[in-house]
Amino acid sequence: MKLRLLLLLLCVCRLGLTEEPSPAAPHVSGTADKGEDDSDHDCRGTFSPEQHRVIGGAVEQLGLRLLENLPISPQQPNVILSPLSLALALAQLTLGARNETENLLLQSLHALRLPCFHHILGSLVPYFSHSSVEVAARMYLKPGFDVKISFVEDSLSRYKSQPVPLVSVEEVNQWVENVTNGHIANFLESIPHDVVLMLMNAVHFKGEWQTRFDPSVTSKGVFYLDNQNSVPVDMMKSAQYPLHLLDDPELEAQVASFPFKGNTSFLVVLPRGNVSSLLPKLNISDLYRRLPQEKTMQVNLPKVKLQYRQELQEALTSMGLGSLFSAPNLSGISDFPLKVTGVRHASTVELSEEGVEASATTAVTSMRSVSLFSVNSPFLFALVDDASLAPLFMGIVTNPAPDHDPMLRDDPHGNGNGTMSDQPTTDSAGKRDTVGDHSDGLHMEEVEDNSWQPCSAPSGGKHGNELQKKTQEDETCLKTEDPVPA
Ligand SMILES: *[C@@H]1O[C@H](CO)[C@@H](O)[C@H](O)[C@H]1NC(C)=O
Numbered sequence: 001m002k003l004r005l006l007l008l009l010l011c012v013c014r015l016g017l018t019e020e021p022s023p024a025a026p027h028v029s030g031t032a033d034k035g036e037d038d039s040d041h042d043c044r045g046t047f048s049p050e051q052h053r054v055i056g057g058a059v060e061q062l063g064l065r066l067l068e069n070l071p072i073s074p075q076q077p078n079v080i081l082s083p084l085s086l087a088l089a090l091a092q093l094t095l096g097a098r099n100e101t102e103n104l105l106l107q108s109l110h111a112l113r114l115p116c117f118h119h120i121l122g123s124l125v126p127y128f129s130h131s132s133v134e135v136a137a138r139m140y141l142k143p144g145f146d147v148k149i150s151f152v153e154d155s156l157s158r159y160k161s162q163p164v165p166l167v168s169v170e171e172v173n174q175w176v177e178n179v180t181n182g183h184i185a186n187f188l189e190s191i192p193h194d195v196v197l198m199l200m201n202a203v204h205f206k207g208e209w210q211t212r213f214d215p216s217v218t219s220k221g222v223f224y225l226d227n228q229n230s231v232p233v234d235m236m237k238s239a240q241y242p243l244h245l246l247d248d249p250e251l252e253a254q255v256a257s258f259p260f261k262g263n264t265s266f267l268v269v270l271p272r273g274n275v276s277s278l279l280p281k282l283n284i285s286d287l288y289r290r291l292p293q294e295k296t297m298q299v300n301l302p303k304v305k306l307q308y309r310q311e312l313q314e315a316l317t318s319m320g321l322g323s324l325f326s327a328p329n330l331s332g333i334s335d336f337p338l339k340v341t342g343v344r345h346a347s348t349v350e351l352s353e354e355g356v357e358a359s360a361t362t363a364v365t366s367m368r369s370v371s372l373f374s375v376n377s378p379f380l381f382a383l384v385d386d387a388s389l390a391p392l393f394m395g396i397v398t399n400p401a402p403d404h405d406p407m408l409r410d411d412p413h414g415n416g417n418g419t420m421s422d423q424p425t426t427d428s429a430g431k432r433d434t435v436g437d438h439s440d441g442l443h444m445e446e447v448e449d450n451s452w453q454p455c456s457a458p459s460g461g462k463h464g465n466e467l468q469k470k471t472q473e474d475e476t477c478l479k480t481e482d483p484v485p486a
Pocket residue numbers: 098099329331
Protein backbone atom coordinates (compact mmCIF):
# COMPACT_ATOMS: atom_id res chain seq x y z
CA MET A 1 0.00 0.00 0.00
CA LYS A 2 1.19 3.48 -0.69
CA LEU A 3 -0.08 6.89 -0.03
CA ARG A 4 0.05 10.28 -1.57
CA LEU A 5 0.85 13.25 0.47
CA LEU A 6 1.47 16.85 0.22
CA LEU A 7 3.46 18.81 2.60
CA LEU A 8 3.83 22.49 2.69
CA LEU A 9 6.25 24.19 4.91
CA LEU A 10 6.19 27.90 5.11
CA CYS A 11 8.79 29.70 7.08
CA VAL A 12 8.99 33.29 8.08
CA CYS A 13 12.17 34.98 9.17
CA ARG A 14 12.54 38.04 11.23
CA LEU A 15 14.29 40.80 9.40
CA GLY A 16 17.51 41.98 10.88
CA LEU A 17 17.40 39.62 13.78
CA THR A 18 20.85 39.21 15.11
CA GLU A 19 20.53 38.03 18.64
CA GLU A 20 19.13 34.67 19.62
CA PRO A 21 15.78 35.08 21.27
CA SER A 22 15.71 33.67 24.73
CA PRO A 23 14.49 30.10 24.80
CA ALA A 24 11.22 30.82 26.49
CA ALA A 25 7.71 29.95 25.50
CA PRO A 26 6.48 31.84 22.44
CA HIS A 27 5.46 35.22 23.61
CA VAL A 28 1.91 35.80 22.66
CA SER A 29 0.87 39.38 22.79
CA GLY A 30 -2.74 40.20 23.20
CA THR A 31 -3.18 43.01 20.73
CA ALA A 32 -6.78 42.88 19.70
CA ASP A 33 -5.96 43.08 16.04
CA LYS A 34 -8.78 42.42 13.67
CA GLY A 35 -7.75 39.32 11.79
CA GLU A 36 -9.95 39.58 8.78
CA ASP A 37 -12.46 41.96 7.48
CA ASP A 38 -15.55 39.84 7.48
CA SER A 39 -17.28 42.16 9.86
CA ASP A 40 -19.94 43.10 7.36
CA HIS A 41 -20.93 39.53 6.89
CA ASP A 42 -22.22 36.84 9.08
CA CYS A 43 -19.71 34.15 8.36
CA ARG A 44 -20.92 31.66 10.88
CA GLY A 45 -22.86 28.56 10.10
CA THR A 46 -22.67 26.30 7.13
CA PHE A 47 -22.08 27.35 3.60
CA SER A 48 -23.99 26.50 0.48
CA PRO A 49 -22.68 24.34 -2.34
CA GLU A 50 -22.60 27.50 -4.46
CA GLN A 51 -20.34 29.22 -1.95
CA HIS A 52 -18.06 26.20 -1.92
CA ARG A 53 -17.91 26.28 -5.69
CA VAL A 54 -16.94 29.92 -5.72
CA ILE A 55 -14.03 29.09 -3.43
CA GLY A 56 -13.25 26.03 -5.54
CA GLY A 57 -13.02 28.33 -8.55
CA ALA A 58 -10.66 30.63 -6.68
CA VAL A 59 -8.41 27.71 -5.75
CA GLU A 60 -8.46 26.63 -9.38
CA GLN A 61 -7.44 30.07 -10.60
CA LEU A 62 -4.54 30.10 -8.18
CA GLY A 63 -3.46 26.68 -9.43
CA LEU A 64 -3.73 27.62 -13.09
CA ARG A 65 -1.74 30.81 -12.64
CA LEU A 66 0.96 28.92 -10.81
CA LEU A 67 1.06 26.25 -13.52
CA GLU A 68 1.44 28.98 -16.14
CA ASN A 69 4.43 30.33 -14.31
CA LEU A 70 6.27 27.08 -13.77
CA PRO A 71 8.76 26.06 -16.42
CA ILE A 72 8.33 22.87 -18.38
CA SER A 73 11.44 21.63 -20.08
CA PRO A 74 12.89 18.33 -21.27
CA GLN A 75 14.80 18.26 -17.98
CA GLN A 76 11.64 18.83 -16.01
CA PRO A 77 8.86 17.65 -18.26
CA ASN A 78 6.15 17.23 -15.64
CA VAL A 79 4.58 19.52 -13.10
CA ILE A 80 2.55 18.37 -10.14
CA LEU A 81 1.25 20.72 -7.50
CA SER A 82 -1.55 21.12 -5.05
CA PRO A 83 -3.56 24.29 -5.53
CA LEU A 84 -5.37 23.44 -2.30
CA SER A 85 -2.21 23.26 -0.26
CA LEU A 86 -0.88 26.49 -1.66
CA ALA A 87 -4.22 28.22 -1.14
CA LEU A 88 -4.34 27.10 2.48
CA ALA A 89 -0.82 28.30 3.18
CA LEU A 90 -1.24 31.66 1.47
CA ALA A 91 -4.61 32.14 3.09
CA GLN A 92 -3.17 31.49 6.50
CA LEU A 93 -0.41 33.98 5.79
CA THR A 94 -3.11 36.44 4.72
CA LEU A 95 -4.57 36.27 8.23
CA GLY A 96 -1.42 38.01 9.42
CA ALA A 97 -0.95 40.32 6.46
CA ARG A 98 -2.00 43.95 6.49
CA ASN A 99 -2.53 46.81 4.14
CA GLU A 100 -1.18 46.23 0.64
CA THR A 101 0.28 42.84 1.53
CA GLU A 102 -3.12 41.57 2.54
CA ASN A 103 -4.63 42.92 -0.66
CA LEU A 104 -1.91 41.36 -2.74
CA LEU A 105 -2.42 37.97 -1.15
CA LEU A 106 -6.19 38.14 -1.48
CA GLN A 107 -5.77 39.14 -5.10
CA SER A 108 -3.51 36.20 -5.86
CA LEU A 109 -5.99 33.97 -4.08
CA HIS A 110 -8.72 35.41 -6.32
CA ALA A 111 -10.55 36.29 -3.15
CA LEU A 112 -10.44 40.06 -3.11
CA ARG A 113 -14.17 40.44 -3.21
CA LEU A 114 -15.26 37.12 -1.77
CA PRO A 115 -17.11 37.58 1.50
CA CYS A 116 -16.23 35.11 4.23
CA PHE A 117 -13.32 33.78 2.18
CA HIS A 118 -11.36 32.47 5.15
CA HIS A 119 -14.40 30.89 6.72
CA ILE A 120 -15.50 29.11 3.58
CA LEU A 121 -12.03 27.94 2.53
CA GLY A 122 -11.39 26.75 6.06
CA SER A 123 -14.72 24.96 6.15
CA LEU A 124 -13.60 22.83 3.21
CA VAL A 125 -10.87 21.22 5.28
CA PRO A 126 -12.99 19.14 7.68
CA TYR A 127 -15.33 18.53 4.80
CA PHE A 128 -12.54 16.94 2.76
CA SER A 129 -11.64 14.63 5.57
CA HIS A 130 -14.93 12.87 4.92
CA SER A 131 -13.56 11.83 1.58
CA SER A 132 -10.21 10.31 0.69
CA VAL A 133 -8.40 13.57 1.26
CA GLU A 134 -6.54 14.35 4.44
CA VAL A 135 -5.17 17.70 5.37
CA ALA A 136 -2.88 18.30 8.32
CA ALA A 137 -1.48 21.66 9.28
CA ARG A 138 0.88 22.97 11.89
CA MET A 139 2.38 26.27 12.82
CA TYR A 140 5.77 26.19 14.48
CA LEU A 141 6.57 29.23 16.59
CA LYS A 142 10.02 30.06 17.77
CA PRO A 143 10.12 30.39 21.56
CA GLY A 144 10.47 34.03 22.47
CA PHE A 145 8.93 35.22 19.21
CA ASP A 146 6.39 37.89 19.90
CA VAL A 147 3.41 36.59 17.96
CA LYS A 148 -0.02 38.16 18.04
CA ILE A 149 -2.69 36.08 19.64
CA SER A 150 -5.24 36.99 16.95
CA PHE A 151 -3.07 35.37 14.29
CA VAL A 152 -2.68 32.20 16.31
CA GLU A 153 -6.38 32.05 17.10
CA ASP A 154 -7.51 32.78 13.57
CA SER A 155 -5.08 30.23 12.14
CA LEU A 156 -6.40 27.62 14.50
CA SER A 157 -10.06 28.35 14.07
CA ARG A 158 -10.00 28.92 10.33
CA TYR A 159 -7.35 26.50 9.13
CA LYS A 160 -6.93 24.07 12.02
CA SER A 161 -3.30 25.04 12.11
CA GLN A 162 -2.06 23.96 15.52
CA PRO A 163 0.46 26.26 17.17
CA VAL A 164 3.43 24.30 18.40
CA PRO A 165 6.68 25.60 19.86
CA LEU A 166 9.61 25.19 17.55
CA VAL A 167 11.86 23.28 19.90
CA SER A 168 14.01 21.07 17.77
CA VAL A 169 14.57 19.90 14.28
CA GLU A 170 13.99 16.36 15.51
CA GLU A 171 10.50 17.19 16.67
CA VAL A 172 9.64 18.81 13.34
CA ASN A 173 11.01 15.84 11.48
CA GLN A 174 9.03 13.48 13.67
CA TRP A 175 5.83 15.29 12.85
CA VAL A 176 6.63 15.23 9.16
CA GLU A 177 7.33 11.54 9.43
CA ASN A 178 4.05 11.00 11.25
CA VAL A 179 1.85 12.86 8.82
CA THR A 180 3.54 11.32 5.83
CA ASN A 181 3.24 7.80 7.20
CA GLY A 182 6.96 7.49 7.37
CA HIS A 183 7.63 8.49 3.79
CA ILE A 184 9.69 11.47 4.72
CA ALA A 185 12.36 11.05 7.31
CA ASN A 186 14.88 13.70 8.32
CA PHE A 187 13.01 16.36 6.45
CA LEU A 188 15.05 19.23 7.79
CA GLU A 189 18.71 19.19 8.54
CA SER A 190 18.61 22.21 10.72
CA ILE A 191 16.56 25.24 11.53
CA PRO A 192 18.41 28.51 11.30
CA HIS A 193 18.17 30.83 14.22
CA ASP A 194 16.36 33.60 12.37
CA VAL A 195 13.34 31.50 11.50
CA VAL A 196 10.55 32.55 13.81
CA LEU A 197 7.55 30.89 12.21
CA MET A 198 6.98 27.91 9.97
CA LEU A 199 3.64 27.14 8.43
CA MET A 200 3.35 23.58 7.25
CA ASN A 201 0.60 21.60 5.70
CA ALA A 202 0.34 18.13 4.34
CA VAL A 203 -2.33 16.82 2.03
CA HIS A 204 -2.77 13.16 1.32
CA PHE A 205 -4.96 11.68 -1.26
CA LYS A 206 -5.43 8.05 -1.80
CA GLY A 207 -8.11 7.18 -4.21
CA GLU A 208 -9.48 4.09 -5.75
CA TRP A 209 -10.99 4.23 -9.20
CA GLN A 210 -14.69 3.65 -9.22
CA THR A 211 -13.88 1.20 -11.97
CA ARG A 212 -10.48 -0.29 -11.76
CA PHE A 213 -8.18 -1.49 -14.48
CA ASP A 214 -7.25 -5.13 -14.75
CA PRO A 215 -3.50 -5.33 -14.03
CA SER A 216 -3.12 -8.39 -16.23
CA VAL A 217 -4.09 -6.32 -19.24
CA THR A 218 -1.56 -3.58 -18.58
CA SER A 219 1.11 -3.76 -21.25
CA LYS A 220 3.80 -1.72 -22.90
CA GLY A 221 2.51 1.12 -24.98
CA VAL A 222 3.85 4.24 -26.61
CA PHE A 223 3.54 7.80 -25.42
CA TYR A 224 4.15 10.43 -28.07
CA LEU A 225 6.22 13.32 -26.78
CA ASP A 226 5.89 15.31 -29.98
CA ASN A 227 5.96 14.75 -33.72
CA GLN A 228 9.28 13.01 -33.63
CA ASN A 229 9.78 11.34 -30.31
CA SER A 230 8.08 8.81 -28.17
CA VAL A 231 8.77 6.87 -25.00
CA PRO A 232 7.57 3.45 -23.92
CA VAL A 233 5.13 3.38 -21.02
CA ASP A 234 3.04 0.80 -19.27
CA MET A 235 -0.48 1.35 -20.48
CA MET A 236 -3.43 0.39 -18.36
CA LYS A 237 -6.17 -0.70 -20.69
CA SER A 238 -9.81 -1.43 -20.63
CA ALA A 239 -12.06 -2.38 -23.49
CA GLN A 240 -15.20 -1.23 -21.74
CA TYR A 241 -14.66 1.56 -19.33
CA PRO A 242 -17.46 3.83 -18.20
CA LEU A 243 -16.29 7.39 -18.79
CA HIS A 244 -17.59 10.92 -19.15
CA LEU A 245 -15.89 12.06 -22.33
CA LEU A 246 -16.22 15.42 -23.99
CA ASP A 247 -14.66 16.59 -27.20
CA ASP A 248 -14.22 20.29 -26.71
CA PRO A 249 -13.71 22.17 -29.96
CA GLU A 250 -12.70 25.34 -28.19
CA LEU A 251 -9.97 23.77 -26.11
CA GLU A 252 -9.20 21.50 -29.06
CA ALA A 253 -8.99 18.72 -26.59
CA GLN A 254 -10.62 15.59 -25.34
CA VAL A 255 -11.75 15.95 -21.76
CA ALA A 256 -12.53 12.97 -19.58
CA SER A 257 -13.50 12.51 -15.97
CA PHE A 258 -12.67 9.29 -14.14
CA PRO A 259 -14.65 8.97 -10.94
CA PHE A 260 -12.98 7.86 -7.75
CA LYS A 261 -14.66 6.28 -4.83
CA GLY A 262 -15.65 9.00 -2.41
CA ASN A 263 -16.60 12.25 -4.13
CA THR A 264 -13.46 13.04 -6.07
CA SER A 265 -12.63 12.56 -9.69
CA PHE A 266 -9.67 12.64 -11.99
CA LEU A 267 -9.98 15.04 -14.86
CA VAL A 268 -7.79 14.48 -17.90
CA VAL A 269 -7.50 17.08 -20.63
CA LEU A 270 -5.78 15.74 -23.71
CA PRO A 271 -5.14 18.51 -26.22
CA ARG A 272 -4.47 18.08 -29.90
CA GLY A 273 -2.02 20.96 -29.70
CA ASN A 274 0.17 22.42 -27.04
CA VAL A 275 -0.70 21.45 -23.51
CA SER A 276 0.56 24.73 -22.05
CA SER A 277 -1.80 26.72 -24.22
CA LEU A 278 -4.74 25.08 -22.45
CA LEU A 279 -4.08 26.95 -19.25
CA PRO A 280 -5.52 30.38 -20.05
CA LYS A 281 -8.69 28.77 -21.35
CA LEU A 282 -9.31 26.11 -18.78
CA ASN A 283 -12.39 26.32 -16.60
CA ILE A 284 -13.03 23.17 -14.61
CA SER A 285 -16.53 23.97 -13.48
CA ASP A 286 -17.51 24.82 -17.02
CA LEU A 287 -16.10 21.50 -18.21
CA TYR A 288 -17.91 19.58 -15.49
CA ARG A 289 -21.13 21.29 -16.44
CA ARG A 290 -20.69 20.15 -20.01
CA LEU A 291 -19.44 16.63 -19.50
CA PRO A 292 -21.92 14.22 -21.04
CA GLN A 293 -23.37 11.10 -19.51
CA GLU A 294 -21.10 8.21 -18.82
CA LYS A 295 -20.54 5.97 -21.79
CA THR A 296 -18.69 2.72 -22.07
CA MET A 297 -15.59 2.99 -24.16
CA GLN A 298 -12.09 1.81 -24.72
CA VAL A 299 -9.58 3.51 -22.47
CA ASN A 300 -5.79 3.55 -22.37
CA LEU A 301 -4.19 5.36 -19.49
CA PRO A 302 -0.48 5.36 -18.74
CA LYS A 303 0.60 3.77 -15.51
CA VAL A 304 3.03 6.29 -14.14
CA LYS A 305 4.87 7.37 -11.08
CA LEU A 306 6.23 10.87 -11.32
CA GLN A 307 8.08 13.23 -9.08
CA TYR A 308 8.33 16.94 -9.14
CA ARG A 309 10.40 19.43 -7.27
CA GLN A 310 10.52 23.11 -7.68
CA GLU A 311 11.46 26.24 -5.90
CA LEU A 312 8.29 28.32 -6.13
CA GLN A 313 9.63 31.72 -5.27
CA GLU A 314 10.27 32.74 -8.85
CA ALA A 315 6.83 31.63 -10.00
CA LEU A 316 5.14 33.38 -7.09
CA THR A 317 7.14 36.49 -7.89
CA SER A 318 5.95 36.36 -11.52
CA MET A 319 2.46 36.09 -10.12
CA GLY A 320 3.01 39.41 -8.38
CA LEU A 321 3.86 38.15 -4.92
CA GLY A 322 7.48 39.27 -4.98
CA SER A 323 7.05 41.67 -2.09
CA LEU A 324 6.43 38.74 0.26
CA PHE A 325 10.10 37.99 -0.08
CA SER A 326 11.34 41.51 0.44
CA ALA A 327 9.30 43.72 2.72
CA PRO A 328 5.79 42.45 3.31
CA ASN A 329 3.50 43.96 5.88
CA LEU A 330 2.93 41.03 8.22
CA SER A 331 2.09 43.21 11.16
CA GLY A 332 -0.87 40.94 11.93
CA ILE A 333 1.65 38.29 12.93
CA SER A 334 4.06 40.42 14.87
CA ASP A 335 5.15 44.02 15.26
CA PHE A 336 8.65 43.03 14.27
CA PRO A 337 9.41 43.22 10.57
CA LEU A 338 9.16 39.81 8.97
CA LYS A 339 9.61 38.39 5.56
CA VAL A 340 9.07 35.18 3.72
CA THR A 341 12.13 33.42 2.35
CA GLY A 342 12.28 30.56 -0.16
CA VAL A 343 9.36 28.40 -1.14
CA ARG A 344 10.22 24.91 -2.21
CA HIS A 345 7.94 22.20 -3.32
CA ALA A 346 8.15 18.54 -4.19
CA SER A 347 5.43 16.12 -5.10
CA THR A 348 4.74 12.82 -6.72
CA VAL A 349 1.83 11.29 -8.49
CA GLU A 350 1.26 7.65 -9.10
CA LEU A 351 -1.38 6.21 -11.35
CA SER A 352 -2.09 2.53 -11.18
CA GLU A 353 -4.83 0.03 -11.70
CA GLU A 354 -6.46 -0.53 -8.39
CA GLY A 355 -9.94 0.61 -7.71
CA VAL A 356 -13.19 -0.40 -6.28
CA GLU A 357 -14.68 -2.75 -8.79
CA ALA A 358 -13.43 -4.39 -11.90
CA SER A 359 -14.44 -2.81 -15.14
CA ALA A 360 -17.28 -4.54 -16.85
CA THR A 361 -15.08 -6.64 -19.04
CA THR A 362 -11.37 -6.89 -18.89
CA ALA A 363 -10.74 -8.54 -22.22
CA VAL A 364 -8.92 -6.20 -24.52
CA THR A 365 -10.27 -7.92 -27.58
CA SER A 366 -12.74 -5.24 -28.24
CA MET A 367 -16.36 -5.31 -29.12
CA ARG A 368 -17.50 -3.40 -32.11
CA SER A 369 -15.85 -0.10 -32.59
CA VAL A 370 -16.59 2.11 -29.66
CA SER A 371 -15.09 5.43 -28.70
CA LEU A 372 -11.51 5.40 -27.66
CA PHE A 373 -9.84 7.58 -25.09
CA SER A 374 -6.14 6.94 -25.31
CA VAL A 375 -3.95 9.10 -23.13
CA ASN A 376 -0.79 8.74 -25.18
CA SER A 377 0.40 12.32 -25.61
CA PRO A 378 0.99 15.27 -23.25
CA PHE A 379 -1.96 15.97 -21.01
CA LEU A 380 -3.16 18.04 -18.13
CA PHE A 381 -4.79 16.46 -15.10
CA ALA A 382 -6.63 17.62 -12.05
CA LEU A 383 -7.85 15.76 -9.03
CA VAL A 384 -11.12 17.48 -8.37
CA ASP A 385 -13.39 17.53 -5.35
CA ASP A 386 -16.79 16.86 -6.89
CA ALA A 387 -18.70 19.17 -4.58
CA SER A 388 -16.60 22.34 -4.54
CA LEU A 389 -14.79 21.51 -7.80
CA ALA A 390 -11.63 22.66 -6.07
CA PRO A 391 -8.58 21.07 -7.64
CA LEU A 392 -6.76 19.26 -4.87
CA PHE A 393 -3.92 18.44 -7.19
CA MET A 394 -3.15 19.59 -10.68
CA GLY A 395 -0.43 18.84 -13.10
CA ILE A 396 0.91 18.59 -16.60
CA VAL A 397 2.54 15.45 -17.88
CA THR A 398 4.57 15.87 -21.04
CA ASN A 399 6.82 12.87 -20.50
CA PRO A 400 5.67 9.98 -18.32
CA ALA A 401 9.04 8.24 -18.64
CA PRO A 402 11.56 11.04 -18.18
CA ASP A 403 14.36 8.63 -17.36
CA HIS A 404 13.91 6.86 -20.64
CA ASP A 405 15.74 7.99 -23.75
CA PRO A 406 13.19 9.17 -26.24
CA MET A 407 13.03 7.10 -29.39
CA LEU A 408 12.16 8.33 -32.78
CA ARG A 409 8.50 8.14 -33.15
CA ASP A 410 7.65 4.50 -33.39
CA ASP A 411 4.86 4.81 -35.83
CA PRO A 412 4.87 2.11 -38.45
CA HIS A 413 1.25 2.59 -39.36
CA GLY A 414 1.52 6.26 -40.07
CA ASN A 415 -0.52 7.49 -37.19
CA GLY A 416 -0.11 10.97 -38.50
CA ASN A 417 1.99 13.90 -37.99
CA GLY A 418 1.56 15.52 -34.68
CA THR A 419 -2.08 14.76 -34.49
CA MET A 420 -3.22 12.88 -31.51
CA SER A 421 -3.28 9.23 -32.27
CA ASP A 422 -6.68 7.75 -32.06
CA GLN A 423 -5.33 4.30 -32.57
CA PRO A 424 -4.61 2.04 -29.70
CA THR A 425 -0.94 2.36 -29.07
CA THR A 426 1.23 -0.22 -30.63
CA ASP A 427 2.67 -2.58 -28.14
CA SER A 428 6.35 -2.50 -28.65
CA ALA A 429 7.49 -6.05 -29.24
CA GLY A 430 5.08 -7.41 -26.70
CA LYS A 431 7.53 -6.94 -23.91
CA ARG A 432 5.65 -7.03 -20.69
CA ASP A 433 7.43 -5.74 -17.68
CA THR A 434 6.39 -7.70 -14.73
CA VAL A 435 5.93 -5.18 -12.05
CA GLY A 436 7.35 -6.40 -8.81
CA ASP A 437 5.06 -4.81 -6.37
CA HIS A 438 1.51 -4.11 -7.07
CA SER A 439 0.58 -0.61 -6.46
CA ASP A 440 -2.86 0.61 -6.07
CA GLY A 441 -5.17 3.28 -7.33
CA LEU A 442 -3.98 6.79 -7.73
CA HIS A 443 -1.29 8.08 -5.51
CA MET A 444 -0.51 11.64 -5.17
CA GLU A 445 2.22 12.74 -2.99
CA GLU A 446 3.07 16.26 -2.74
CA VAL A 447 5.55 17.89 -0.59
CA GLU A 448 5.75 21.57 -0.47
CA ASP A 449 8.26 23.00 1.74
CA ASN A 450 8.69 26.64 1.78
CA SER A 451 12.18 26.57 2.99
CA TRP A 452 13.15 29.86 4.21
CA GLN A 453 16.46 31.31 3.72
CA PRO A 454 18.25 33.25 6.35
CA CYS A 455 16.84 36.71 6.77
CA SER A 456 19.93 38.23 8.13
CA ALA A 457 22.44 38.67 5.40
CA PRO A 458 25.56 36.68 5.85
CA SER A 459 28.57 38.79 6.52
CA GLY A 460 29.48 40.46 3.29
CA GLY A 461 27.18 43.42 3.45
CA LYS A 462 24.45 42.26 1.13
CA HIS A 463 21.14 43.87 1.61
CA GLY A 464 17.83 42.27 2.14
CA ASN A 465 16.48 42.41 -1.35
CA GLU A 466 19.31 40.56 -2.88
CA LEU A 467 18.89 37.68 -0.57
CA GLN A 468 16.45 35.68 -2.54
CA LYS A 469 18.41 35.51 -5.74
CA LYS A 470 20.19 32.52 -7.08
CA THR A 471 23.36 33.34 -5.27
CA GLN A 472 21.57 32.42 -2.12
CA GLU A 473 20.29 29.12 -3.18
CA ASP A 474 23.01 27.29 -1.42
CA GLU A 475 22.20 29.02 1.78
CA THR A 476 18.71 27.75 2.09
CA CYS A 477 17.91 28.10 5.70
CA LEU A 478 16.13 24.84 5.90
CA LYS A 479 17.81 22.08 4.07
CA THR A 480 15.51 19.38 2.98
CA GLU A 481 16.69 15.92 2.64
CA ASP A 482 15.16 14.23 -0.31
CA PRO A 483 11.61 14.70 0.78
CA VAL A 484 10.12 12.46 -1.86
CA PRO A 485 10.70 8.78 -1.63
CA ALA A 486 12.30 7.46 -4.74
C1 LIG B 1 1.26 47.71 8.00
O1 LIG B 1 -0.13 47.89 7.96
C2 LIG B 1 -0.66 48.46 9.14
C3 LIG B 1 -2.16 48.47 9.01
O2 LIG B 1 -2.54 49.06 7.82
C4 LIG B 1 -0.07 49.82 9.35
O3 LIG B 1 -0.57 50.39 10.54
C5 LIG B 1 1.43 49.75 9.41
O4 LIG B 1 1.99 51.02 9.48
C6 LIG B 1 1.98 49.03 8.20
N1 LIG B 1 3.38 48.80 8.39
C7 LIG B 1 4.25 49.13 7.47
C8 LIG B 1 5.66 48.83 7.80
O5 LIG B 1 3.92 49.64 6.41
